[in-house]
Amino acid sequence: MKSKFVVIEGLEGAGKTTARDTVASVLRERYINDIVFTREPGGTPLAEKLRDLFKRGVGNEMPTIKAEVLMLYAARVQLVETVIKPALERGAWVVGDRHDLSSQTYQGSGRGTDPQLMLSLRDAVLGSFRPDLTIYLDLPPLIGLQRAKARGELDRIEQELLPFFIRTRARYLALAAQDESIVTLDATQPLEQVTASIRACVSLWLQQQEGV
């Protein structure tokens, strides 16, 4: 089977880290062992620097909303062109912790940047490059933020007020409803159940890919 790009998406605390390991384990059971893991923003030395600037700013200077969007796209295109596309071309599979859908939702709805502008920016920067499968782990923001809080200090985005995350989640659900390559899973369930859903989702999708 041709190599694929699988992405995990969701609000903070949705369980993306565990999901990534579950996806990889299903792939390995199918003898797919050459797997590259990415995270966004980040994933290359340059993109990791942009991640740090995006998350912390410099001293008291925080990026403006437009600067934030452009930093995220600079980091993304660097990762896509220098890591993801070369990996796919040599036959490796790529499993990503977040990708463009995060910008469409966090910036395009949470931050209130024009959603059409965000889609145009995606097309201008990434062309037609898209993940083959996106697993969106859906949960109410309060639950996710409680999980994130239990784990430690909250970062700049995690400190946003609840309406920011409510808007972000609504955009995730709206975009997932329009796109067959995005599968929505209930992430409020206990971890074992979420893991079982992810396993079932990836296994079914792999079977469908084999049939194509």
Ligand code: T5A
């Ligand atoms: N961002 C990113 C944008 O605004 N725009 C963009 O374009 C991009 C790419 C990234 C931040 O940047 C923003 C979004 C983010 O705010 P990050 O540090 O990478 O920053 O943050 P997250 O990706 O959100 O990472 P988190 O670690 O917060 O979320 P995860 O990975 O989903 O959470 P995870 O797996 O570590 O789980 C969190 C805790 O919950 C528990 C886990 O054990 C863990 O302790 N947990 C569960 N507990 C009970 N039941 C379950 N089902 C559980 N699942 C997990």
